[in-house]
Amino acid sequence: MEAMNELYSDIILEHNQHQENKRLLKIYTMEERGHNPSCGDDITLQANIRDGVIVDAAYTGHGCAISQASADIMIDIIKGKSVKEALRLVDLFLEMIKRNITDEDQLEELEDAIALKNISNMPARVKCAVLAWHTLKEAVERGEIQ
Ligand SMILES: [Zn+2]
Structure with missing residues (x-):
């Protein structure tokens, strides 16, 4: 268990040091801001969606x-996927955090x-971890995607 936790924190550290998805998109069809007041996290997600597929995505x-790290990881996962598939993965992630799926x-x-x-x-960090995922979900559900 100890080794497993170390491995996991290495992944988080790595995404934190190399935030490859932290950039502005030149072309995007969706933009959504997410804010977590309890920690001060403030991110803006952008996605370029064409024919129901997330062609590109980024955050600032x-x-x-x-x-x-969570935003960076999420974008790696959803890029190239259909919006429907991305939403399914968002829900899977949220179920994992809620421990409904282990x-x-x-x-x-x-x-x-x-x-x-x-x-x-x-519990104090849960909102940090789900911020990007919730932000994406809200954007889609509010129908901001064309
Ligand atoms: Zn935070």
Whole structure:
């Protein structure tokens, strides 16, 4: 368990040091801001969606290591996927954080996001971890996507 936690924190650290998805998109069809007042995390998600597929996505903003790593990881996962598929993965992630789904095989498709699994042990950080995911979900549900 100890080694597993270390591995997971390495993944978070790495995404925090190399935030490859932290940039502004030149072309985008969706933009949504997410704010977590309890920590001060403030991110803006952008996505370029064509024919129901997330062709490109990125984020900007600031916040703690968890919120930034989580946004970076999420974008890696949703890029190139259909909006429908991305939403399914968002829901899977949220179910993992709520501990409704704990089966590692089922969570495998969350790729690096599985590193955030143990955040559910730290209630104060849960909002940091889910910020980007909630922001994407809200944007889609509010029908901001053309
Ligand atoms: Zn935070």
